Amino acid sequence: MHYQKYRLIVPFLLPAILLYGVFVVWPYAQAIYVSMTSWRGVSPSRPFVGLDNYRRLAEDSRFVEALSRNGQLLIVLPLVTIAISLVFAALFTQGGQAIPGAGFYRIVFFFPQVIPAVIVGILWSYVYTPNIGLLNGVLRNVGLGGLQRSWLTDPATVLWAVVAVAIWSSVGFYMVIFLAAMQSIPSSFYEAAVLDGATRWSSFRDITFPLIWETVRTSIIYLSIAALDFFILIIVVSGGSTTMGAQRAEVAALYLYNQAFDKNRWGYASAIGVVLLLLTLVLSVGIMRLTRRETYEY
Amino acid sequence: MNAPAIRTVEEAPAALVRERPVAGSGVGSATGAGLTQILLAGWAVAVIFPFVWMVVTALKADPEILSSPWRLPAAAQWDNFARAWTQARIGRFFFNTLLVLAGSLAGTLLVSSMAAYVLARFPFPGRNVVFYGFVAGLMFPVFLALVPLYFLVDDLGLLGTYQGLILVYIAYSLPFTIFFLTAFFKTLPNEVGEAAILDGASQYQIFFQIMLPLAKPGLIAMGIFNFLGQWNQFLLPLVLMPDENRYLLSQGLYFLAVQQGYQNDYGALFAAMTITMIPTLVVYVLFQRRLEAGLTAGALKG
Numbered sequence: 001m002h003y004q005k006y007r008l009i010v011p012f013l014l015p016a017i018l019l020y021g022v023f024v025v026w027p028y029a030q031a032i033y034v035s036m037t038s039w040r041g042v043s044p045s046r047p048f049v050g051l052d053n054y055r056r057l058a059e060d061s062r063f064v065e066a067l068s069r070n071g072q073l074l075i076v077l078p079l080v081t082i083a084i085s086l087v088f089a090a091l092f093t094q095g096g097q098a099i100p101g102a103g104f105y106r107i108v109f110f111f112p113q114v115i116p117a118v119i120v121g122i123l124w125s126y127v128y129t130p131n132i133g134l135l136n137g138v139l140r141n142v143g144l145g146g147l148q149r150s151w152l153t154d155p156a157t158v159l160w161a162v163v164a165v166a167i168w169s170s171v172g173f174y175m176v177i178f179l180a181a182m183q184s185i186p187s188s189f190y191e192a193a194v195l196d197g198a199t200r201w202s203s204f205r206d207i208t209f210p211l212i213w214e215t216v217r218t219s220i221i222y223l224s225i226a227a228l229d230f231f232i233l234i235i236v237v238s239g240g241s242t243t244m245g246a247q248r249a250e251v252a253a254l255y256l257y258n259q260a261f262d263k264n265r266w267g268y269a270s271a272i273g274v275v276l277l278l279l280t281l282v283l284s285v286g287i288m289r290l291t292r293r294e295t296y297e298y
Numbered sequence: 299m300n301a302p303a304i305r306t307v308e309e310a311p312a313a314l315v316r317e318r319p320v321a322g323s324g325v326g327s328a329t330g331a332g333l334t335q336i337l338l339a340g341w342a343v344a345v346i347f348p349f350v351w352m353v354v355t356a357l358k359a360d361p362e363i364l365s366s367p368w369r370l371p372a373a374a375q376w377d378n379f380a381r382a383w384t385q386a387r388i389g390r391f392f393f394n395t396l397l398v399l400a401g402s403l404a405g406t407l408l409v410s411s412m413a414a415y416v417l418a419r420f421p422f423p424g425r426n427v428v429f430y431g432f433v434a435g436l437m438f439p440v441f442l443a444l445v446p447l448y449f450l451v452d453d454l455g456l457l458g459t460y461q462g463l464i465l466v467y468i469a470y471s472l473p474f475t476i477f478f479l480t481a482f483f484k485t486l487p488n489e490v491g492e493a494a495i496l497d498g499a500s501q502y503q504i505f506f507q508i509m510l511p512l513a514k515p516g517l518i519a520m521g522i523f524n525f526l527g528q529w530n531q532f533l534l535p536l537v538l539m540p541d542e543n544r545y546l547l548s549q550g551l552y553f554l555a556v557q558q559g560y561q562n563d564y565g566a567l568f569a570a571m572t573i574t575m576i577p578t579l580v581v582y583v584l585f586q587r588r589l590e591a592g593l594t595a596g597a598l599k600g
Contacts, residue, residue, distance in 0.1 A: 016413035023469035027443035116530040
């Protein structure tokens with residue numbers, strides 16, 4: 001039996017471990033070595049330079065600036081996305097009943113999540129485009145023409161224009177997650193609360209929110225990791241990785257991409273990757289600790 | 299895919315995502331209900347409108363797109379779709395994408411279900427290390443591995459090949475698929491397998507003839523999930539498929555959009571976007587409930 005068992009375990013696990021080891025684990029591990037070389041261009045030589053790339057990164061104002069944009073995203077993206085999703089999830093039921101149209105809204109809100117990010121990005125680039133764009137058109141039509149601007153090149157707006165797209169496309173996803181979590185709360189809790197004179201807001205604050213906290217917390221971590229990545233939308237919405245708009249919204253991951261695939265500075269780019277990898281880890285563990293609260297079993 | 303299989307799929311999520319009243323206070327007044335509807339309807343319009351605008355624009359002639367972005371087309375320009383398909387080569391990219399997905403989806407499901415089956419049902423030393431090793435992959439964004447991955451795939455002689463992209467797609471789909479299917483295999487009853495052993499079936503027969511058919515709902519859920527994930531994948535082909543003849547859809551669409559500034563064929567661009575969106579729309583509408591359950595499973599507690 002044991003013999004037979006291992007004759008199954010080994011061949012069944014091997015393909016997965018091999019593929020994962022070669023194409024996922026190994027590249028991450030290699031990134032650490034490459035980040036300590038000054039490898040660039042097409043040259044096969046990879047001179048070892050120790051921590052030089054990291055020292056240069058610390059003094060690279062462009063990198064620091066990019067990272068500070070990630071810092072702003074880290075605050076805004078989770079906060080706004082979760083707030084809107086929570087409000088919508090809470091609104092979905094009224095007086096103990098699912099509101100009319102709940103099923104329809106749910107299908108629609110979730111939809112942008114399943115659409116290729118590239119389509120979402122291109123579509124919004126035409127929403128923001130100055131002359132034929134939808135946004136400026138709407139502003140003109142409602143008499144707010146004075147607010148029109150070139151959203152994707154104006155340094156004050158470009159990053160936030162892209163953040164709005166990210167929020168627009170992910171609110172439905174988080175709303176559905178929160179709804180699913182809310183549905184596992186026994187309705188007797190709410191019935192008891194009503195008897196005690198609870199309002200809609202107080203039962204949300206005192207029952208719903210604490211009971212779905214674990215889910216909210218997971219969502220904070222997801223969105224924080226997304227805030228550290230966040231460059232596909234920037235390059236697609238602004239029309240290319242080296243456009244003026246993309247540079248004015250440059251986040252660390254975009255800087256990495258351009259250093260690597262535009263400038264061929266592989267060693268330096270890998271150092272950026274390793275820093276981001278560490279930040280991702282620190283951030284996830286940090287948020288887990290900071291958001292730890294008493295959990296309720298029910 | 300036959301009808302009964304689809305029914306099984308639809309039954310499971312009905313239990314998972316049943317519409318149960320949530321916040322239960324009776325305070326909601328008529329104005330509150332009205333306000334709620336306005337808010338939700340407003341967001342719904344904000345979501346739908348850009349897509350409708352996209353499809354309508356795909357049917358307009360270029361001068362109309364530039365001069366009257368708000369009007370409906372004077373006459374539907376189906377030619378935009380023809381140009382997108384042939385001249386902009388969306389047809390070619392569509393075919394390339396199908397080719398890669400045929401291999402990567404089958405591979406993802408086979409490799410993951412074998413690993414998940416063993417991880418779920420056969421205790422062995424180091425099992426947890428292997429399991430959490432896979433799950434850890436969920437945490438790291440793909441772009442962090444991009445530079446070394448590019449050179450690795452090149453060193454293996456797989457850069458710009460369909461096989462290379464298929465293997466990479468499978469590898470990056472493993473963490474979530476194994477995570478999901480392991481939980482699924484744990485829920486299957488033990489008795490069936492034990493009875494089969496008494497009947498003299500080998501472990502391989504048990505897996506392929508008994509367990510895999512039983513796991514069909516889980517496999518279908520992961521099939522849909524990975525179809526969308528891999529169909530929408532952009533970064534991996536962007537870096538690993540430099541050969542223009544082998545571009546995948548997302549990537550081809552991106553370059554089409556970037557070049558649009560020079561060529562000014564907006565109609566074809568919007569038609570290309572519409573063509574790319576259709577398969578995801580169809581899959582979403584058909585399997586919406588099952589997909590929600592799969593996508594949100596990872597984020598829910600327990």
